């Protein structure tokens with residue numbers, strides 16, 4: 573089930589879009605405090621990505637919704653997150669997954685002429701648990 577209500581990001585950009593997606597992925601948290609999560613297990617992750625900017629491209633897009641889906645779902649659906657180089661230095665907790673997805677999306681956006689920004693990535697790991705990554709002002713390009 574895709575979620576219908578999200579924490580808002582307050583900003584001054586003219587345009588904002590949100591892309592929802594969900595994906596199946598496995599992970600394990602290799603840490604003594606992780607309890608049962610030390611064993612490999614799977615989740616249906618729900619992800620919401622918030623993009624904003626002042627300018628659209630020639631097609632009238634901040635960024636194509638499909639680009640965002642390709643970047644995250646295309647890379648991680650039906651995979652073991654721990655196998656990905658982007659998670660090599662961190663444990664794929666919900667918080668870290670949100671931050672890594674933000675880094676990946678914002679790198680992709682940086683290559684666009686209209687220069688949109690990723691303001692927030694929300695990652696829901698279970699029906700009762702989610703995390704959000706938002707860059708600090710100084711983290712922006």
Ligand SMILES: Nc1nc2c(c(=O)[nH]1)N=C([C@H](O)[C@H](O)COP(=O)(O)OP(=O)(O)OP(=O)(O)O)CN2
Nearest residue numbers: 601606609615664665666667697698699700701703
């Ligand atoms: N800060 C974090 N705490 C926990 C994480 C995490 O990523 N960040 N992860 C886990 C587990 O991996 C698990 O995926 C989620 O745990 P939890 O919400 O406790 O899952 P339950 O379904 O058992 O929770 P209920 O309260 O029974 O719904 C643990 N902690």
Ligand SMILES: [Zn+2]
Nearest residue numbers: 599609613615
């Ligand atoms: Zn888990």
